[in-house]
Amino acid sequence: MATRATYQFKTQWSGTHTVYIHHDGYPEGAAQYLTDGNSQAIHNVNAFIRNNERAQLTESHEAHGDTQFRYTIQELHILAEQRVNFTDEWSTIYNGCLNHFIHDYK
8 A cells, every 4th residue: 555654763873864665654564664574673774774675765754745654763762653634744643662663563
């Protein structure tokens, strides 16, 4: 399903990198994308791209105006947001531990 999302990875050492995926951006799909083959949480952009062939580097969350979800990952923390009725407003749907997010939605 074409549920577009961006995944932004923030680290103290390498800065901020954002990735766009055109499909399955809802929380259950994101939980799959954020898990490697050993069911471990992915919390860096290199591992995310390596494990997801659909992933494309992009400028920022705002670079794609048609996304329905956006995820910001910083170390083992995730902020998950959903667009409100096709506006420029976003609603927080999850704000907490990345491992708990994966457990709750996978």
